[in-house]
Amino acid sequence: MTPTARISAAIEVVASILADRRPAAEVLTEWGRGHRFAGSGDRAALSSLVYDTLRRRASSAWLMAEETPRALVLGMLKLGRGLDAQAIGQLCDGSRFAPAPLSDAEAARLGNATLEDAPAHVRGDYPEWLDASLAAVFGEGRAQEGAALADRAPLDLRVNTLKADVAKAMQQLDHLAPIHGVWSPLALRIAPNADGKAPPLTSEPAYLKGMVEIQDEGSQLAAILSAxxxxxxxxxxxxxxxxxTLALAALMDNAGQLYAYDDDLRRLAPIHERIQRAGAHNVQVRSPKGKGRAGVDVLEDLTGRMDLVLIDAPCTGTGTWRRNPDAKWRMRPGALAERMKDQAEILEAAxxxxxxxxRLAYITCSLLDEENVGQVRAFLDRHADFHVIPPVDVVLALGERGIALREAALERPEGLLLTPLRTGTDGFFVSIMVRDA
Known part of the structure; x- marks a missing residue:
């Protein structure tokens, strides 16, 4: 496919995503099946165009003064790819498979329009209905935080110390040019290529042997800070x-006992193969099988026995928008309310x-106070025998790196908030509470 044909295809795919409110990955897969002539390079380039367009949906619509699929792709080419009006015009020449030529209005917007007077939700590329919630957390910095969430995410790996050390893993992956993470001593980072595509890591010997796992550095930190x-x-x-679970098993050096549970069997399904590959021998998976039908509580014997309970709570996923840019536009206010209900119930169950x-570690990949500090405060109000471990003490699990992390992150009395802008990670909230002895 020519570059112009790829742009035409991107407009087509974005139109389908917006019209049907379907996940981008699903629409792209369907497009690929219907266009067998497109090679892997074409599909990767198309995917990059589509995801970059979704990352900058609000700002592109503002720039072009309309929200059609064509306007969004054209706006992205300027805002996301740095092309000027002339370069974009050359790609839209009306030839076979190319987009139609730019109108005078389009050329004028691409040449002169800016985001200078745009509201925060436009400059930050997030849904307008979330502006008040993000303002409560970040104030005037919310547009910058949102813009960082619109950038492409790197591929982060966690070195599995049950199978290898960092030096050995680096050597095994040398051809991918990994660099060390900033915060986690176990993190390696691989930059995406020009199309935003990560290498096929799951076919790498280092991955197949269990030496590394794909895990954002922020997620690694959440496990480490749980100590x-x-x-x-x-x-x-x-x-x-x-x-x-696997990060915890390695941190525990396969000693003690780690119980893994999820109330959704489908989410839990991949864990068995991953445990085997990682060489994690202290993990016992507790399946929810039978719960509800026979009233079986598969966790009853664990009551009052745990040194640490970790809750990776279901949430809106606002902190993962770099990896899931289409999710932010499908999100609705009702989803936030539903997640808040789920979080309160899980905290009560835990x-x-x-x-x-x-200790009780409460973790989300959300940036919103409603899901983070609000849930912790409400839990503490209901349970006077728990209190928060101050972040200044929590970060000690990272040693000297913890001091720098605390300065970079957004610190609240209830916990630490990591963000792409502040820490270069996905967005994560980490709160550690302890039950009075």
Whole structure:
């Protein structure tokens, strides 16, 4: 496919995404099946064009003064790819498979329009209805925080110390030019290529042997700051596919007992193969099978026994918009209310497992106070026998790096908020509470 044909295809795919409110990945897969002539390079380039357009949907619409699929793609070419009106005009020449030539109005907007007077939600490329919530957290800096969430995300890896050390993993992946993470001592980072595509890491020998796992550096930090002790009893209550479970197992050096649970069997399904590949021998998966049908509580024997309970709470995922740019435009206010309800219920379910002197780690990949400090405050109001460990003490789990992390992150009395702008990670909130002994 020519560059002009790829732009035409991007306009077509964006039109389908907006019209049907379907996930971008699903629409792109469907497009690929219907256009078998497109090679892997074409599909990667198209995917990059589409995702970059979704990253800058609000700002592109403002720049072009309309929100048609064509306007969004053209606006992105200027805002996201740095092309000027002349270069964009050359790509839209009306030839076979190319977009129609620029209108006078389009050329004028691409040549002269700016975001200088745009409201914060436009400059930050997020839904307008979230502006008040983000203003409550970031104030006048919310547009900059949102803009950072509109950038492409790198590929972050966690070195699995049960199988390798950082130096060995670096050597194995040398051809991918990894660099060390800024905060996590176990993090390696690989930059995406020009099209924003990450290398096929799951086919790398280092991955197949369990030496590395794909995990954002912010997620790694959440596990490290939870500080699971070697030999401890730990419950990962929302284990999902096992990303943090495996990080905890390595931090515990395969000692003690780590219980992995999720109330959704489909989310939990990948964990078994991942545990085997990682060489994590202290993990016991507790399946929700039977719960509800026979009234079986598969976690009953853990009540009051846990040194650490980790909640990777279901949330709106606002902190992961770099990786899921289409999700922010499908999100609706009702989803926030539903997630807040889920979070309160999970916190209530978790407290019974924490023994006196034990800790409760509450983690989200959200930037919103409603899901973060608000939930922690409400929980503490309901449970006077818990208190928050101050962030100044929590970061000690990282040693000297923790001091710098605390300065970079947004610190609240209830916990630390990591963001792409501040820490170069996905957005994560981490609060560590302890039950009075």
């Amino acid at each position: 699971p002790a070697r030999g401890a009893q730990v419950l990962d209550l929302c284990a999902g596919g096992g990303g943090k 407290e019974r497992f924490v023994k006196p002197g034990g």
